[in-house]
Amino acid sequence: AAGVIQSPRHLIKEKRETATLKCYPIPRHDTVYWYQQGPGQDPQFLISFYEKMQSDKGSIPDRFSAQQFSDYHSELNMSSLELGDSALYFCASSFKGTSPYNEQFFGPGTRLTVL
Amino acid sequence: EDKVVQSPLSLVVHEGDTVTLNCSYEVTNFRSLLWYKQEKKAPTFLFMLTSSGIEKKSGRLSSILDKKELFSILNITATQTGDSAVYLCAVEGSNDYKLSFGAGTTVTVRA
Numbered sequence: 001a002a003g004v005i006q007s008p009r010h011l012i013k014e015k016r017e018t019a020t021l022k023c024y025p026i027p028r029h030d031t032v033y034w035y036q037q038g039p040g041q042d043p044q045f046l047i048s049f050y051e052k053m054q055s056d057k058g059s060i061p062d063r064f065s066a067q068q069f070s071d072y073h074s075e076l077n078m079s080s081l082e083l084g085d086s087a088l089y090f091c092a093s094s095f096k097g098t099s100p101y102n103e104q105f106f107g108p109g110t111r112l113t114v115l
Numbered sequence: 116e117d118k119v120v121q122s123p124l125s126l127v128v129h130e131g132d133t134v135t136l137n138c139s140y141e142v143t144n145f146r147s148l149l150w151y152k153q154e155k156k157a158p159t160f161l162f163m164l165t166s167s168g169i170e171k172k173s174g175r176l177s178s179i180l181d182k183k184e185l186f187s188i189l190n191i192t193a194t195q196t197g198d199s200a201v202y203l204c205a206v207e208g209s210n211d212y213k214l215s216f217g218a219g220t221t222v223t224v225r226a
Contacts, residue, residue: 004157033213042203042216043158056211090157096212101147101165104214106157 002027004093004107012113013081021076021110025093031055032074033104034066035090043090049074050096081114088112117142121204121217129225132194136220138204139186146209148187150178153201153219161189161202194224 005024013019025032031050035043036059045058049068060066063081068074078085088111092104118141128134140148147165151158162171164180164187171178175194180187191198201221205214 031212035214042218043214045213045215048211048213050212056213058213092214094212101163102212103149103160103163105160106151108157 004091004105006089006091006107006110008110009108010111010113012115014115015081015083017081017114019078019081019112021078021089021091021112023074023076023091023093023107025072025074025091026095026105029093029095029105030072031094031096031102032068032072033092033094034060034074034076035092035106037088037090037109039087041087046076078112083114086112086114117206117208117215119204119206119215119217121202121220123220124218125221125223127223127225128194130195132224133190133192134194134198134222136189136191136202136204136222137186138188138217140204140206140217141185142206142208142215144209145182146207146212148180149205149207149214150187150189151203151205153203154199158203191222194222196224196226198222199224 033048034046037043046060066076088109091107094102150161162178167182201219204217
């Protein structure tokens, strides 16, 4: 079965550089979520999109922005990178539809290392 | 702010043992509680629980939710070395669909 695709899988950047992470949800899923997981930490919610509109915002720094496109893929843009941004960034997708319950399925993650 | 507390933080067992993982939560307008298994990659979905007292089962794994006492347990019977992982509990409120995760329980199964 198709899963959530994230690219790139690994990314190395220098401080103050910019990074763009991409997420392709499971086909027919209409909602995308971004999570950040630091070393030894639990995943922290950053932001989510439903039907191409931002639906919820968590602990996302102002230096980060994201959007969901017409094909439902999403991009997380990170500027002025700091050492503390080094983490595993997960994208998850779900289908909201008319059901009040929706499992989130996670992609493999992008490991970002800021030097 | 939603709060999820898992216990124990870690445990080591031998193959064939049974483990019970705990998750307690505080969430505004509870919608669901989810369990995930995380090895050295993305969390893998295990269960979604929405109603109290109804056990969900998948092979050697089972889970149940108590919405009155605000907790859930995940049981793994006849553990195998492949069960070694971090088990994450997450809750979802009805005001939004984001997940709030606990710190996880690291399970190590020794042969």
